[in-house]
Amino acid sequence: xxxxxxxxxxxxxxxxxxxIRAVISAMADSMNRDLExxxxxxMGILNGAFMFAAELIKHIAPSCQITFLKLxxxxxxxxxxxxxxxxxxxxxxxxxTVVILEDIVDTGIxxxxxxxxxxxxxxxxxxxxxxxxxxxxxxxxxxxDYVGLEIxxxxxxxxxxxxxxxxxxxxxxxxxxxx
Ligand code: 5GP
Numbered sequence: 783x784x785x786x787x788x789x790x791x792x793x794x795x796x797x798x799x800x801x802i803r804a805v806i807s808a809m810a811d812s813m814n815r816d817l818e819x820x821x822x823x824x825m826g827i828l829n830g831a832f833m834f835a836a837e838l839i840k841h842i843a844p845s846c847q848i849t850f851l852k853l854x855x856x857x858x859x860x861x862x863x864x865x866x867x868x869x870x871x872x873x874x875x876x877x878x879t880v881v882i883l884e885d886i887v888d889t890g891i892x893x894x895x896x897x898x899x900x901x902x903x904x905x906x907x908x909x910x911x912x913x914x915x916x917x918x919x920x921x922x923x924x925x926x927d928y929v930g931l932e933i934x935x936x937x938x939x940x941x942x943x944x945x946x947x948x949x950x951x952x953x954x955x956x957x958x959x960x961x
Contacts, residue, residue: 786956788945793938793956797931802913802941802955803837805930809911810841812928813881820879821906822846827853827896828870829950830885833942834913834930838883849873853892866892868899877906881927885942886914890922897924914938914955933957 784795824842826835828850839848853866880900887893887910897908911928918935939945940952949956 784954784956785959786939786949786952788939788949791945792959793940793945793949794959795954796933796938796957797941797955799941799953802930806834806837806913807841809928809930810838813838813911814841814843817842817846817879817881818844820844821877822879822881823873823875824848824881824883825900826850826883827885827892830942830944831883831913833950834885835883838911847873851896853896866895868896871900871903875900875903875905877904879907879909880905881909881911884910884912886916886938887912887926888916888919890920890924893924894922913941914943 786793822844824835824839824846826832826848832850835848849870849872851868851870854869882896884893893910900908909927910924912926913930915926915929915932916935917932937958938955939949940955942950943955944950
């Protein structure tokens with residue numbers, strides 16, 4: 783079994799690249815059926831979603847836009863904790879179909895924050911696509927319109943996802959080996 787060491791942790795192969803690509807291709811097929819005729823803008827959330835977005839967009843048939851957003855590290859606090867400001871919205875998304883592209887939805891706190899901020903730009907609708915989802919950790923009731931794979935509540939790296947800044951370049955996804 784293939785093992786990778788990143789910093790102090792060991793990771794073992796979990797989802798091979800061929801499976802990831804098949805899952806993304808199937809997701810794109812669903813989107814192509816659903817989004818035909820709509821004014822669509824895909825919004826990839828950096829850094830983690832860059833590989834997912836690049837792979838997905840190759841399979842999207844209707845004319846569309848794609849852009850990338852980032853959550854700035856700090857913008858203040860609320861009763862629910864740190865509120866990160868969404869930066870990079872340069873396009874007019876008014877009345878458009880926004881499809882958020884996330885690498886992984888864990889508790890859903892990040893996603894809720896992103897949606898709250900995007901609503902301020904008055905898009906026509908917001909849909910959510912995530913490559914990975916940890917249902918056991920999910921605390922929100924936001925509908926995830928497109929989910930690539932549901933995974934257990936373990937830390938994963940690869941295909942855009944990092945551990946302490948490393949591992950994003952790995953073509954496969956690895957899960958942490960319990961120590
Ligand atoms: P949430 O707000 O849903 O709890 O977490 C979302 C963010 O946490 C993701 O966008 C990602 O940056 C990070 N995250 C959650 N689980 C994992 C994981 O297993 N591996 C990595 N690399 N990041 C994760």
